[in-house]
Amino acid sequence: MMTEQTEVLIKKYSENGITTLTLNQPERRNSLSMAMLEALSAELESVSDDADTRVVVIAAAGQVFCAGHDLREIRDQLDSHEFQLKLFNQCSKVMQQIVNLPKPVIARVAGVATAAGCQLVASCDLAVAADTARFATPGVNIGLFCSTPMVALSRNVSRKQAMEMLLTGEMVGALKAEQIGLVNRVVDEQVLDETVYRLAATIAGKSGHTLKIGKEAFYQQLEMGLAEAYDFTSEVMAKNLQAADAHEGICAFLDKRKPEWKDE
Known part of the structure; x- marks a missing residue:
């Protein structure tokens, strides 16, 4: 029987050894505000010690997986170097929590994943994307180079592919993302959940x-x-x-x- 625990920003579902953490602020394009990052960090810490969780899936509500940092929040704090550093350090902490989590983490990607959202996908151990998903590190377009997303991106795709995404800021389709190693599988959106949870179940069956x-x-x-x-x-x-x-x-x-x- 599936259990549901709803947080303000994160929905958490657990079933058969698989815990799904869903970014749940679609009206803000699931942006990684400080509050969202802190909520995700807390859930990752909780699931890390959960003996019943064998695999973690990171998903998102709505039509956008994650649009990166909350630019409105950043604009409101433009004069605060202290806040900006705290924000990027918190984001870096979350990405490292995913890598250091003692359980495999799968990104379930439907819609757009840009900037820190693309970083989130790249930080997960595995990623399955709908064929309509798109990815970008477009910070260069607004004068803010995607330097922290670059860390995860450059550790998943080749240097030239990473540099092209970082320097142009252009969108990359799901099939190209699969070709360059950003995601593992691309499927029709109608079978996205089936594919993600079949993969998760396969892994959950291991020691x-x-x-x-x-x-x-x-x-x-x-x-x-x-x-x-x-x-x-x-x-x-x-x-x-x-x-x-x-x-x-x-x-x-x-x-x-x-x-x-x-x-x-």
Whole structure:
């Protein structure tokens, strides 16, 4: 039975090990205001320690996934460097929470994802987009280069593709986003939910302990040189083999039965 807990800015649904966090301010194009960022941060912190959550889906209400920062809020605080720095630091904190979350995070993208909204998509471990979705880092068009979105974008797509998006500010269609590695899959909007939750369910069926180990190691090794990465991941695998779920998984495979995970 699906449970629903509605926050002011974030809707939270949990079912079968999958928790969906929905940006819920469509009238403001789900912009990442300070309040929205703080609400999302709190939900990510909560779900991080939730043993019943195995996979997180980030979605959005309305026709726009996320239009980036709230420009009205920024305009009202143009003279406050302190506020601006706090805002961008809070946004950076949320993006790092997603990367550091010990559970896989999937972005469900319908509509437009621009600037920090595009950053949000790029920060998720996986992303599934409707074929009508569009992406952009258009800060250059208003004199505010998308410097923080650049961090996530440049770690997901090639340098030249990232630079083209950053320098032109032009919209990128869903199929191009898939080609350059910004999203994993593009599907008809009518089957978007089916595709997202089938993928989430597949992942949720794995050992939570193993997923945690693997996700953490994936991002750590990306920052290493080749030899260091192999040394590091060899140690990770040797340690992983000592886990109860590794023993269970290997035995279940050899015995040709379904494993019974203990998440340890």
